[in-house]
Amino acid sequence: MHEPETVADAVSLLEQHGAEAALYAGGTELLLAMKEGLLRYGHLVNLKTVPGLDRLEYHQSAHELHIGPAVTHRALELSPEVAAQFPLIAKAEASVANVRVRNVGTLCGNLCFAEPHSDPAAFLLLYDARAEAQGSSGSRTIPLDQLVLGPYETCLEEGEMLTSVSVPQFGPEMKAAYQKFGYHQRPTLGLGVAVRLENGSVAEARIAVGSVGPKPVRVPEAEELLGGKDVGDLLGTASQTGPSVLDVAGRMAAEAAQPMDDLHGAADYKEHLVRVFLERVFAEAVGAAPAAQPSAA
Ligand SMILES: Cc1cc2nc3c(=O)[nH]c(=O)nc-3n(C[C@H](O)[C@H](O)[C@H](O)COP(=O)(O)OP(=O)(O)OC[C@H]3O[C@@H](n4cnc5c(N)ncnc54)[C@H](O)[C@@H]3O)c2cc1C
Structure with a gap:
Protein backbone atom coordinates (compact mmCIF):
# COMPACT_ATOMS: atom_id res chain seq x y z
CA MET A 1 0.00 0.00 0.00
CA HIS A 2 1.41 3.39 -0.98
CA GLU A 3 0.78 6.38 1.24
CA PRO A 4 1.20 9.56 -0.83
CA GLU A 5 1.18 12.98 0.82
CA THR A 6 0.03 15.03 -2.16
CA VAL A 7 -2.36 14.55 -5.05
CA ALA A 8 0.60 14.91 -7.42
CA ASP A 9 2.36 12.00 -5.67
CA ALA A 10 -0.80 9.89 -5.86
CA VAL A 11 -1.18 10.59 -9.57
CA SER A 12 2.49 9.89 -10.25
CA LEU A 13 2.23 6.54 -8.41
CA LEU A 14 -0.77 5.67 -10.58
CA GLU A 15 1.19 6.58 -13.69
CA GLN A 16 4.27 4.68 -12.58
CA HIS A 17 2.39 1.42 -11.90
CA GLY A 18 -0.24 1.66 -14.66
CA ALA A 19 -2.84 -1.12 -14.70
CA GLU A 20 -1.16 -2.68 -11.65
CA ALA A 21 -2.31 0.23 -9.44
CA ALA A 22 -5.63 1.40 -8.03
CA LEU A 23 -6.66 4.21 -5.76
CA TYR A 24 -7.88 3.09 -2.38
CA ALA A 25 -10.45 5.35 -0.65
CA GLY A 26 -12.76 3.53 1.79
CA GLY A 27 -12.05 0.16 0.21
CA THR A 28 -15.66 -1.02 0.54
CA GLU A 29 -15.91 -1.96 -3.13
CA LEU A 30 -12.24 -2.46 -3.91
CA LEU A 31 -11.40 -4.92 -1.15
CA LEU A 32 -14.57 -6.93 -1.73
CA ALA A 33 -13.82 -7.23 -5.45
CA MET A 34 -10.18 -8.13 -4.73
CA LYS A 35 -11.19 -10.74 -2.12
CA GLU A 36 -13.48 -12.36 -4.66
CA GLY A 37 -10.70 -12.38 -7.23
CA LEU A 38 -12.58 -10.06 -9.59
CA LEU A 39 -9.88 -7.40 -9.45
CA ARG A 40 -6.16 -7.82 -8.91
CA TYR A 41 -3.73 -4.98 -8.12
CA GLY A 42 -0.13 -5.12 -7.01
CA HIS A 43 -0.19 -1.48 -5.82
CA LEU A 44 -2.89 0.28 -3.84
CA VAL A 45 -2.58 4.05 -3.49
CA ASN A 46 -4.24 5.24 -0.31
CA LEU A 47 -5.72 8.67 -1.03
CA LYS A 48 -6.65 9.22 2.63
CA THR A 49 -3.01 9.87 3.51
CA VAL A 50 -3.15 13.08 1.46
CA GLN A 169 -27.29 24.64 -5.07
CA PHE A 170 -30.87 24.74 -6.32
CA GLY A 171 -32.44 28.16 -6.60
CA PRO A 172 -34.67 29.10 -3.66
CA GLU A 173 -37.86 28.22 -5.54
CA MET A 174 -36.75 24.71 -6.47
CA LYS A 175 -38.36 21.84 -4.59
CA ALA A 176 -37.00 18.35 -4.86
CA ALA A 177 -37.34 14.78 -3.69
CA TYR A 178 -35.45 11.51 -4.17
CA GLN A 179 -36.76 8.07 -3.36
CA LYS A 180 -35.23 4.65 -3.66
CA PHE A 181 -36.77 1.23 -3.69
CA GLY A 182 -35.48 -2.31 -3.35
CA TYR A 183 -35.33 -5.50 -1.34
CA HIS A 184 -31.61 -6.07 -1.67
CA GLN A 185 -28.70 -4.26 -0.02
CA ARG A 186 -28.35 -1.96 -3.00
CA PRO A 187 -31.18 -0.04 -4.64
CA THR A 188 -33.31 -1.56 -7.40
CA LEU A 189 -34.46 1.94 -8.33
CA GLY A 190 -33.49 5.49 -7.41
CA LEU A 191 -35.56 8.36 -8.78
CA GLY A 192 -35.30 12.09 -8.20
CA VAL A 193 -37.47 15.02 -9.24
CA ALA A 194 -36.70 18.72 -8.85
CA VAL A 195 -39.35 21.21 -9.80
CA ARG A 196 -39.84 24.96 -9.80
CA LEU A 197 -43.40 26.20 -9.83
CA GLU A 198 -44.80 29.53 -10.97
CA ASN A 199 -48.45 30.30 -10.29
CA GLY A 200 -49.22 26.64 -9.75
CA SER A 201 -47.61 25.50 -13.00
CA VAL A 202 -44.31 23.77 -13.67
CA ALA A 203 -41.76 26.38 -14.76
CA GLU A 204 -38.84 23.95 -14.67
CA ALA A 205 -38.58 20.21 -14.05
CA ARG A 206 -35.60 17.92 -13.66
CA ILE A 207 -35.92 14.15 -13.55
CA ALA A 208 -33.14 11.66 -12.83
CA VAL A 209 -33.43 7.88 -12.79
CA GLY A 210 -30.79 5.47 -11.54
CA SER A 211 -30.15 1.81 -10.71
CA VAL A 212 -32.63 0.26 -13.15
CA GLY A 213 -30.37 0.45 -16.20
CA PRO A 214 -26.69 0.56 -17.13
CA LYS A 215 -26.19 4.12 -15.92
CA PRO A 216 -28.18 6.93 -14.31
CA VAL A 217 -29.85 9.36 -16.69
CA ARG A 218 -31.66 12.67 -16.85
CA VAL A 219 -34.83 12.60 -18.94
CA PRO A 220 -35.05 15.91 -20.88
CA GLU A 221 -38.06 14.85 -22.96
CA ALA A 222 -40.11 14.11 -19.82
CA GLU A 223 -38.86 17.33 -18.20
CA GLU A 224 -40.10 19.28 -21.22
CA LEU A 225 -43.41 17.46 -21.21
CA LEU A 226 -44.10 18.59 -17.62
CA GLY A 227 -43.13 22.20 -18.40
CA GLY A 228 -46.04 24.62 -18.29
CA LYS A 229 -48.48 22.05 -16.88
CA ASP A 230 -50.72 22.88 -13.96
CA VAL A 231 -49.71 20.87 -10.87
CA GLY A 232 -53.33 20.23 -9.87
CA ASP A 233 -54.02 18.79 -13.32
CA LEU A 234 -50.86 16.68 -13.21
CA LEU A 235 -51.82 15.17 -9.88
CA GLY A 236 -55.46 14.60 -10.85
CA THR A 237 -56.51 11.06 -11.73
CA ALA A 238 -55.96 9.79 -15.28
CA SER A 239 -58.68 10.73 -17.70
CA GLN A 240 -60.90 7.96 -19.06
CA THR A 241 -59.60 8.58 -22.54
CA GLY A 242 -55.91 8.03 -22.06
CA PRO A 243 -52.90 7.95 -19.76
CA SER A 244 -52.11 10.93 -17.55
CA VAL A 245 -49.27 13.31 -18.40
CA LEU A 246 -47.25 11.94 -15.47
CA ASP A 247 -47.73 8.42 -16.77
CA VAL A 248 -46.49 9.47 -20.20
CA ALA A 249 -43.52 11.15 -18.50
CA GLY A 250 -42.97 7.92 -16.53
CA ARG A 251 -42.91 5.89 -19.75
CA MET A 252 -40.37 8.32 -21.23
CA ALA A 253 -38.24 8.03 -18.08
CA ALA A 254 -38.41 4.24 -18.18
CA GLU A 255 -37.38 4.21 -21.82
CA ALA A 256 -34.49 6.59 -21.22
CA ALA A 257 -33.25 4.54 -18.26
CA GLN A 258 -33.04 1.34 -20.38
CA PRO A 259 -34.08 -1.09 -17.63
CA MET A 260 -32.06 -4.32 -17.56
CA ASP A 261 -32.95 -7.82 -16.38
CA ASP A 262 -30.81 -8.73 -13.37
CA LEU A 263 -31.02 -10.15 -9.84
CA HIS A 264 -33.15 -7.15 -8.83
CA GLY A 265 -35.88 -8.08 -11.30
CA ALA A 266 -36.99 -8.17 -14.90
CA ALA A 267 -36.76 -5.13 -17.17
CA ASP A 268 -40.56 -4.76 -17.47
CA TYR A 269 -40.94 -4.82 -13.67
CA LYS A 270 -38.39 -2.01 -13.40
CA GLU A 271 -40.17 -0.08 -16.13
CA HIS A 272 -43.33 -0.31 -14.03
CA LEU A 273 -41.40 0.88 -10.94
CA VAL A 274 -40.12 3.95 -12.79
CA ARG A 275 -43.66 4.94 -13.81
CA VAL A 276 -45.06 4.44 -10.29
CA PHE A 277 -42.17 6.26 -8.63
CA LEU A 278 -42.16 9.19 -11.01
CA GLU A 279 -45.67 10.03 -9.85
CA ARG A 280 -44.83 9.43 -6.19
CA VAL A 281 -41.63 11.45 -6.21
CA PHE A 282 -43.21 14.30 -8.17
CA ALA A 283 -46.01 14.43 -5.58
CA GLU A 284 -43.45 14.52 -2.76
CA ALA A 285 -41.40 17.21 -4.49
CA VAL A 286 -44.39 19.55 -4.87
CA GLY A 287 -45.52 18.86 -1.31
CA ALA A 288 -48.64 16.90 -2.24
CA ALA A 289 -47.45 13.69 -0.54
CA PRO A 290 -45.60 13.08 2.73
CA ALA A 291 -41.84 12.71 2.50
CA ALA A 292 -40.64 9.11 2.20
CA GLN A 293 -38.38 8.03 5.06
CA PRO A 294 -34.81 6.82 4.40
CA SER A 295 -34.74 3.04 4.61
CA ALA A 296 -31.10 2.20 5.33
CA ALA A 297 -29.69 1.08 8.69
C1 LIG B 1 -23.24 -3.88 1.80
C2 LIG B 1 -23.19 -2.71 0.88
C3 LIG B 1 -24.35 -2.01 0.63
C4 LIG B 1 -24.32 -0.90 -0.25
N1 LIG B 1 -25.47 -0.18 -0.47
C5 LIG B 1 -25.43 0.92 -1.27
C6 LIG B 1 -26.58 1.71 -1.49
O1 LIG B 1 -27.66 1.47 -0.94
N2 LIG B 1 -26.47 2.79 -2.31
C7 LIG B 1 -25.29 3.13 -2.91
O2 LIG B 1 -25.23 4.11 -3.62
N3 LIG B 1 -24.18 2.40 -2.69
C8 LIG B 1 -24.22 1.32 -1.90
N4 LIG B 1 -23.07 0.59 -1.67
C9 LIG B 1 -21.84 1.03 -2.33
C10 LIG B 1 -21.03 2.00 -1.44
O3 LIG B 1 -21.64 3.25 -1.49
C11 LIG B 1 -19.66 2.04 -2.00
O4 LIG B 1 -19.11 0.80 -1.63
C12 LIG B 1 -18.75 3.14 -1.49
O5 LIG B 1 -19.27 4.42 -1.62
C13 LIG B 1 -17.45 3.09 -2.30
O6 LIG B 1 -16.57 4.04 -1.77
P1 LIG B 1 -15.13 3.62 -1.24
O7 LIG B 1 -14.52 4.85 -0.71
O8 LIG B 1 -15.20 2.46 -0.30
O9 LIG B 1 -14.46 3.16 -2.61
P2 LIG B 1 -13.26 2.15 -2.84
O10 LIG B 1 -13.74 0.74 -2.62
O11 LIG B 1 -12.06 2.58 -2.08
O12 LIG B 1 -13.02 2.40 -4.40
C14 LIG B 1 -13.96 2.02 -5.36
C15 LIG B 1 -13.36 2.18 -6.77
O13 LIG B 1 -13.20 3.53 -7.09
C16 LIG B 1 -11.81 3.86 -7.31
N5 LIG B 1 -11.62 5.17 -6.68
C17 LIG B 1 -11.90 5.50 -5.39
N6 LIG B 1 -11.71 6.81 -5.22
C18 LIG B 1 -11.30 7.31 -6.41
C19 LIG B 1 -10.94 8.62 -6.86
N7 LIG B 1 -10.98 9.69 -6.05
N8 LIG B 1 -10.58 8.78 -8.16
C20 LIG B 1 -10.56 7.72 -9.02
N9 LIG B 1 -10.88 6.46 -8.64
C21 LIG B 1 -11.25 6.27 -7.34
C22 LIG B 1 -11.03 2.74 -6.67
O14 LIG B 1 -9.77 2.55 -7.28
C23 LIG B 1 -11.97 1.57 -6.91
O15 LIG B 1 -11.85 1.10 -8.23
C24 LIG B 1 -23.09 -0.51 -0.83
C25 LIG B 1 -21.90 -1.22 -0.56
C26 LIG B 1 -21.95 -2.31 0.28
C27 LIG B 1 -20.67 -3.05 0.58
Whole structure:
Protein backbone atom coordinates (compact mmCIF):
# COMPACT_ATOMS: atom_id res chain seq x y z
CA MET A 1 0.00 0.00 0.00
CA HIS A 2 1.41 3.39 -0.98
CA GLU A 3 0.78 6.38 1.24
CA PRO A 4 1.20 9.56 -0.83
CA GLU A 5 1.18 12.98 0.82
CA THR A 6 0.03 15.03 -2.16
CA VAL A 7 -2.36 14.55 -5.05
CA ALA A 8 0.60 14.91 -7.42
CA ASP A 9 2.36 12.00 -5.67
CA ALA A 10 -0.80 9.89 -5.86
CA VAL A 11 -1.18 10.59 -9.57
CA SER A 12 2.49 9.89 -10.25
CA LEU A 13 2.23 6.54 -8.41
CA LEU A 14 -0.77 5.67 -10.58
CA GLU A 15 1.19 6.58 -13.69
CA GLN A 16 4.27 4.68 -12.58
CA HIS A 17 2.39 1.42 -11.90
CA GLY A 18 -0.24 1.66 -14.66
CA ALA A 19 -2.84 -1.12 -14.70
CA GLU A 20 -1.16 -2.68 -11.65
CA ALA A 21 -2.31 0.23 -9.44
CA ALA A 22 -5.63 1.40 -8.03
CA LEU A 23 -6.66 4.21 -5.76
CA TYR A 24 -7.88 3.09 -2.38
CA ALA A 25 -10.45 5.35 -0.65
CA GLY A 26 -12.76 3.53 1.79
CA GLY A 27 -12.05 0.16 0.21
CA THR A 28 -15.66 -1.02 0.54
CA GLU A 29 -15.91 -1.96 -3.13
CA LEU A 30 -12.24 -2.46 -3.91
CA LEU A 31 -11.40 -4.92 -1.15
CA LEU A 32 -14.57 -6.93 -1.73
CA ALA A 33 -13.82 -7.23 -5.45
CA MET A 34 -10.18 -8.13 -4.73
CA LYS A 35 -11.19 -10.74 -2.12
CA GLU A 36 -13.48 -12.36 -4.66
CA GLY A 37 -10.70 -12.38 -7.23
CA LEU A 38 -12.58 -10.06 -9.59
CA LEU A 39 -9.88 -7.40 -9.45
CA ARG A 40 -6.16 -7.82 -8.91
CA TYR A 41 -3.73 -4.98 -8.12
CA GLY A 42 -0.13 -5.12 -7.01
CA HIS A 43 -0.19 -1.48 -5.82
CA LEU A 44 -2.89 0.28 -3.84
CA VAL A 45 -2.58 4.05 -3.49
CA ASN A 46 -4.24 5.24 -0.31
CA LEU A 47 -5.72 8.67 -1.03
CA LYS A 48 -6.65 9.22 2.63
CA THR A 49 -3.01 9.87 3.51
CA VAL A 50 -3.15 13.08 1.46
CA PRO A 51 -4.12 15.84 3.91
CA GLY A 52 -7.27 17.84 3.13
CA LEU A 53 -8.99 15.41 0.78
CA ASP A 54 -11.74 14.90 3.35
CA ARG A 55 -12.73 18.56 2.96
CA LEU A 56 -16.46 19.14 2.67
CA GLU A 57 -17.16 22.82 2.11
CA TYR A 58 -20.12 24.96 1.26
CA HIS A 59 -19.02 28.04 -0.69
CA GLN A 60 -21.72 30.50 0.18
CA SER A 61 -20.75 33.11 -2.44
CA ALA A 62 -20.90 30.57 -5.27
CA HIS A 63 -23.78 28.59 -3.68
CA GLU A 64 -21.82 25.38 -4.24
CA LEU A 65 -20.91 22.34 -2.22
CA HIS A 66 -17.39 20.95 -2.72
CA ILE A 67 -16.90 17.32 -1.84
CA GLY A 68 -13.34 16.02 -1.54
CA PRO A 69 -12.46 12.48 -2.63
CA ALA A 70 -12.07 11.23 0.97
CA VAL A 71 -15.48 12.57 2.12
CA THR A 72 -17.56 9.68 3.37
CA HIS A 73 -21.28 9.12 2.99
CA ARG A 74 -21.55 9.51 6.75
CA ALA A 75 -19.89 12.94 6.68
CA LEU A 76 -22.44 14.10 4.08
CA GLU A 77 -25.30 12.62 6.07
CA LEU A 78 -24.23 14.31 9.33
CA SER A 79 -23.02 17.69 8.09
CA PRO A 80 -25.27 20.48 9.44
CA GLU A 81 -24.41 22.60 6.38
CA VAL A 82 -25.39 19.88 3.95
CA ALA A 83 -28.62 19.34 5.90
CA ALA A 84 -29.39 23.08 5.76
CA GLN A 85 -28.36 23.85 2.16
CA PHE A 86 -28.70 20.47 0.40
CA PRO A 87 -31.37 18.60 2.41
CA LEU A 88 -32.01 16.14 -0.41
CA ILE A 89 -28.34 15.06 -0.34
CA ALA A 90 -28.28 14.67 3.45
CA LYS A 91 -31.43 12.54 3.36
CA ALA A 92 -30.39 10.43 0.37
CA GLU A 93 -26.95 9.83 1.88
CA ALA A 94 -28.59 8.56 5.09
CA SER A 95 -30.20 5.82 2.98
CA VAL A 96 -26.97 4.56 1.39
CA ALA A 97 -25.95 1.05 2.50
CA ASN A 98 -25.59 0.69 6.28
CA VAL A 99 -23.81 2.81 8.84
CA ARG A 100 -20.66 0.63 8.71
CA VAL A 101 -20.30 1.19 4.94
CA ARG A 102 -21.28 4.86 5.20
CA ASN A 103 -18.59 5.44 7.83
CA VAL A 104 -15.76 4.49 5.47
CA GLY A 105 -17.23 4.49 1.96
CA THR A 106 -16.78 7.72 0.02
CA LEU A 107 -19.06 9.47 -2.43
CA CYS A 108 -16.22 9.71 -4.97
CA GLY A 109 -15.39 6.00 -4.59
CA ASN A 110 -19.04 5.27 -5.25
CA LEU A 111 -19.02 7.36 -8.44
CA CYS A 112 -15.72 5.91 -9.68
CA PHE A 113 -16.75 2.31 -9.14
CA ALA A 114 -19.92 2.98 -11.19
CA GLU A 115 -21.83 0.00 -9.81
CA PRO A 116 -25.22 0.49 -11.52
CA HIS A 117 -27.19 0.01 -8.28
CA SER A 118 -26.06 3.24 -6.65
CA ASP A 119 -27.68 6.41 -5.38
CA PRO A 120 -25.26 9.38 -5.63
CA ALA A 121 -24.74 9.37 -9.40
CA ALA A 122 -28.52 9.58 -9.80
CA PHE A 123 -29.38 12.29 -7.27
CA LEU A 124 -26.36 14.42 -8.21
CA LEU A 125 -27.68 14.58 -11.79
CA LEU A 126 -30.56 16.69 -10.48
CA TYR A 127 -28.05 19.38 -9.51
CA ASP A 128 -26.02 19.43 -12.72
CA ALA A 129 -23.01 18.55 -10.57
CA ARG A 130 -19.52 18.27 -12.01
CA ALA A 131 -16.38 16.40 -11.12
CA GLU A 132 -12.74 17.48 -11.21
CA ALA A 133 -10.19 14.91 -12.30
CA GLN A 134 -6.42 15.08 -12.20
CA GLY A 135 -3.99 13.01 -14.23
CA SER A 136 -0.31 13.29 -15.06
CA SER A 137 -1.08 15.67 -17.94
CA GLY A 138 -3.23 18.06 -15.90
CA SER A 139 -6.75 18.46 -14.59
CA ARG A 140 -10.13 18.63 -16.27
CA THR A 141 -13.77 19.21 -15.40
CA ILE A 142 -16.28 16.48 -16.18
CA PRO A 143 -20.04 17.19 -16.12
CA LEU A 144 -21.51 14.45 -13.96
CA ASP A 145 -23.77 13.19 -16.73
CA GLN A 146 -20.61 12.31 -18.68
CA LEU A 147 -18.72 10.58 -15.87
CA VAL A 148 -20.47 7.20 -15.81
CA LEU A 149 -20.41 5.40 -19.15
CA GLY A 150 -22.02 2.13 -18.10
CA PRO A 151 -21.75 -0.64 -15.51
CA TYR A 152 -18.37 -0.35 -13.73
CA GLU A 153 -17.12 2.03 -16.40
CA THR A 154 -16.35 5.74 -16.19
CA CYS A 155 -14.73 8.20 -18.56
CA LEU A 156 -11.71 8.47 -16.22
CA GLU A 157 -8.53 7.49 -17.98
CA GLU A 158 -5.95 5.18 -16.49
CA GLY A 159 -4.03 7.14 -13.88
CA GLU A 160 -6.71 9.82 -13.46
CA MET A 161 -8.03 10.60 -10.01
CA LEU A 162 -11.27 12.32 -9.09
CA THR A 163 -10.21 15.22 -6.88
CA SER A 164 -13.59 16.77 -6.07
CA VAL A 165 -17.26 16.94 -6.89
CA SER A 166 -18.92 20.37 -7.05
CA VAL A 167 -22.64 20.65 -6.56
CA PRO A 168 -24.44 23.91 -7.42
CA GLN A 169 -27.29 24.64 -5.07
CA PHE A 170 -30.87 24.74 -6.32
CA GLY A 171 -32.44 28.16 -6.60
CA PRO A 172 -34.67 29.10 -3.66
CA GLU A 173 -37.86 28.22 -5.54
CA MET A 174 -36.75 24.71 -6.47
CA LYS A 175 -38.36 21.84 -4.59
CA ALA A 176 -37.00 18.35 -4.86
CA ALA A 177 -37.34 14.78 -3.69
CA TYR A 178 -35.45 11.51 -4.17
CA GLN A 179 -36.76 8.07 -3.36
CA LYS A 180 -35.23 4.65 -3.66
CA PHE A 181 -36.77 1.23 -3.69
CA GLY A 182 -35.48 -2.31 -3.35
CA TYR A 183 -35.33 -5.50 -1.34
CA HIS A 184 -31.61 -6.07 -1.67
CA GLN A 185 -28.70 -4.26 -0.02
CA ARG A 186 -28.35 -1.96 -3.00
CA PRO A 187 -31.18 -0.04 -4.64
CA THR A 188 -33.31 -1.56 -7.40
CA LEU A 189 -34.46 1.94 -8.33
CA GLY A 190 -33.49 5.49 -7.41
CA LEU A 191 -35.56 8.36 -8.78
CA GLY A 192 -35.30 12.09 -8.20
CA VAL A 193 -37.47 15.02 -9.24
CA ALA A 194 -36.70 18.72 -8.85
CA VAL A 195 -39.35 21.21 -9.80
CA ARG A 196 -39.84 24.96 -9.80
CA LEU A 197 -43.40 26.20 -9.83
CA GLU A 198 -44.80 29.53 -10.97
CA ASN A 199 -48.45 30.30 -10.29
CA GLY A 200 -49.22 26.64 -9.75
CA SER A 201 -47.61 25.50 -13.00
CA VAL A 202 -44.31 23.77 -13.67
CA ALA A 203 -41.76 26.38 -14.76
CA GLU A 204 -38.84 23.95 -14.67
CA ALA A 205 -38.58 20.21 -14.05
CA ARG A 206 -35.60 17.92 -13.66
CA ILE A 207 -35.92 14.15 -13.55
CA ALA A 208 -33.14 11.66 -12.83
CA VAL A 209 -33.43 7.88 -12.79
CA GLY A 210 -30.79 5.47 -11.54
CA SER A 211 -30.15 1.81 -10.71
CA VAL A 212 -32.63 0.26 -13.15
CA GLY A 213 -30.37 0.45 -16.20
CA PRO A 214 -26.69 0.56 -17.13
CA LYS A 215 -26.19 4.12 -15.92
CA PRO A 216 -28.18 6.93 -14.31
CA VAL A 217 -29.85 9.36 -16.69
CA ARG A 218 -31.66 12.67 -16.85
CA VAL A 219 -34.83 12.60 -18.94
CA PRO A 220 -35.05 15.91 -20.88
CA GLU A 221 -38.06 14.85 -22.96
CA ALA A 222 -40.11 14.11 -19.82
CA GLU A 223 -38.86 17.33 -18.20
CA GLU A 224 -40.10 19.28 -21.22
CA LEU A 225 -43.41 17.46 -21.21
CA LEU A 226 -44.10 18.59 -17.62
CA GLY A 227 -43.13 22.20 -18.40
CA GLY A 228 -46.04 24.62 -18.29
CA LYS A 229 -48.48 22.05 -16.88
CA ASP A 230 -50.72 22.88 -13.96
CA VAL A 231 -49.71 20.87 -10.87
CA GLY A 232 -53.33 20.23 -9.87
CA ASP A 233 -54.02 18.79 -13.32
CA LEU A 234 -50.86 16.68 -13.21
CA LEU A 235 -51.82 15.17 -9.88
CA GLY A 236 -55.46 14.60 -10.85
CA THR A 237 -56.51 11.06 -11.73
CA ALA A 238 -55.96 9.79 -15.28
CA SER A 239 -58.68 10.73 -17.70
CA GLN A 240 -60.90 7.96 -19.06
CA THR A 241 -59.60 8.58 -22.54
CA GLY A 242 -55.91 8.03 -22.06
CA PRO A 243 -52.90 7.95 -19.76
CA SER A 244 -52.11 10.93 -17.55
CA VAL A 245 -49.27 13.31 -18.40
CA LEU A 246 -47.25 11.94 -15.47
CA ASP A 247 -47.73 8.42 -16.77
CA VAL A 248 -46.49 9.47 -20.20
CA ALA A 249 -43.52 11.15 -18.50
CA GLY A 250 -42.97 7.92 -16.53
CA ARG A 251 -42.91 5.89 -19.75
CA MET A 252 -40.37 8.32 -21.23
CA ALA A 253 -38.24 8.03 -18.08
CA ALA A 254 -38.41 4.24 -18.18
CA GLU A 255 -37.38 4.21 -21.82
CA ALA A 256 -34.49 6.59 -21.22
CA ALA A 257 -33.25 4.54 -18.26
CA GLN A 258 -33.04 1.34 -20.38
CA PRO A 259 -34.08 -1.09 -17.63
CA MET A 260 -32.06 -4.32 -17.56
CA ASP A 261 -32.95 -7.82 -16.38
CA ASP A 262 -30.81 -8.73 -13.37
CA LEU A 263 -31.02 -10.15 -9.84
CA HIS A 264 -33.15 -7.15 -8.83
CA GLY A 265 -35.88 -8.08 -11.30
CA ALA A 266 -36.99 -8.17 -14.90
CA ALA A 267 -36.76 -5.13 -17.17
CA ASP A 268 -40.56 -4.76 -17.47
CA TYR A 269 -40.94 -4.82 -13.67
CA LYS A 270 -38.39 -2.01 -13.40
CA GLU A 271 -40.17 -0.08 -16.13
CA HIS A 272 -43.33 -0.31 -14.03
CA LEU A 273 -41.40 0.88 -10.94
CA VAL A 274 -40.12 3.95 -12.79
CA ARG A 275 -43.66 4.94 -13.81
CA VAL A 276 -45.06 4.44 -10.29
CA PHE A 277 -42.17 6.26 -8.63
CA LEU A 278 -42.16 9.19 -11.01
CA GLU A 279 -45.67 10.03 -9.85
CA ARG A 280 -44.83 9.43 -6.19
CA VAL A 281 -41.63 11.45 -6.21
CA PHE A 282 -43.21 14.30 -8.17
CA ALA A 283 -46.01 14.43 -5.58
CA GLU A 284 -43.45 14.52 -2.76
CA ALA A 285 -41.40 17.21 -4.49
CA VAL A 286 -44.39 19.55 -4.87
CA GLY A 287 -45.52 18.86 -1.31
CA ALA A 288 -48.64 16.90 -2.24
CA ALA A 289 -47.45 13.69 -0.54
CA PRO A 290 -45.60 13.08 2.73
CA ALA A 291 -41.84 12.71 2.50
CA ALA A 292 -40.64 9.11 2.20
CA GLN A 293 -38.38 8.03 5.06
CA PRO A 294 -34.81 6.82 4.40
CA SER A 295 -34.74 3.04 4.61
CA ALA A 296 -31.10 2.20 5.33
CA ALA A 297 -29.69 1.08 8.69
C1 LIG B 1 -23.24 -3.88 1.80
C2 LIG B 1 -23.19 -2.71 0.88
C3 LIG B 1 -24.35 -2.01 0.63
C4 LIG B 1 -24.32 -0.90 -0.25
N1 LIG B 1 -25.47 -0.18 -0.47
C5 LIG B 1 -25.43 0.92 -1.27
C6 LIG B 1 -26.58 1.71 -1.49
O1 LIG B 1 -27.66 1.47 -0.94
N2 LIG B 1 -26.47 2.79 -2.31
C7 LIG B 1 -25.29 3.13 -2.91
O2 LIG B 1 -25.23 4.11 -3.62
N3 LIG B 1 -24.18 2.40 -2.69
C8 LIG B 1 -24.22 1.32 -1.90
N4 LIG B 1 -23.07 0.59 -1.67
C9 LIG B 1 -21.84 1.03 -2.33
C10 LIG B 1 -21.03 2.00 -1.44
O3 LIG B 1 -21.64 3.25 -1.49
C11 LIG B 1 -19.66 2.04 -2.00
O4 LIG B 1 -19.11 0.80 -1.63
C12 LIG B 1 -18.75 3.14 -1.49
O5 LIG B 1 -19.27 4.42 -1.62
C13 LIG B 1 -17.45 3.09 -2.30
O6 LIG B 1 -16.57 4.04 -1.77
P1 LIG B 1 -15.13 3.62 -1.24
O7 LIG B 1 -14.52 4.85 -0.71
O8 LIG B 1 -15.20 2.46 -0.30
O9 LIG B 1 -14.46 3.16 -2.61
P2 LIG B 1 -13.26 2.15 -2.84
O10 LIG B 1 -13.74 0.74 -2.62
O11 LIG B 1 -12.06 2.58 -2.08
O12 LIG B 1 -13.02 2.40 -4.40
C14 LIG B 1 -13.96 2.02 -5.36
C15 LIG B 1 -13.36 2.18 -6.77
O13 LIG B 1 -13.20 3.53 -7.09
C16 LIG B 1 -11.81 3.86 -7.31
N5 LIG B 1 -11.62 5.17 -6.68
C17 LIG B 1 -11.90 5.50 -5.39
N6 LIG B 1 -11.71 6.81 -5.22
C18 LIG B 1 -11.30 7.31 -6.41
C19 LIG B 1 -10.94 8.62 -6.86
N7 LIG B 1 -10.98 9.69 -6.05
N8 LIG B 1 -10.58 8.78 -8.16
C20 LIG B 1 -10.56 7.72 -9.02
N9 LIG B 1 -10.88 6.46 -8.64
C21 LIG B 1 -11.25 6.27 -7.34
C22 LIG B 1 -11.03 2.74 -6.67
O14 LIG B 1 -9.77 2.55 -7.28
C23 LIG B 1 -11.97 1.57 -6.91
O15 LIG B 1 -11.85 1.10 -8.23
C24 LIG B 1 -23.09 -0.51 -0.83
C25 LIG B 1 -21.90 -1.22 -0.56
C26 LIG B 1 -21.95 -2.31 0.28
C27 LIG B 1 -20.67 -3.05 0.58
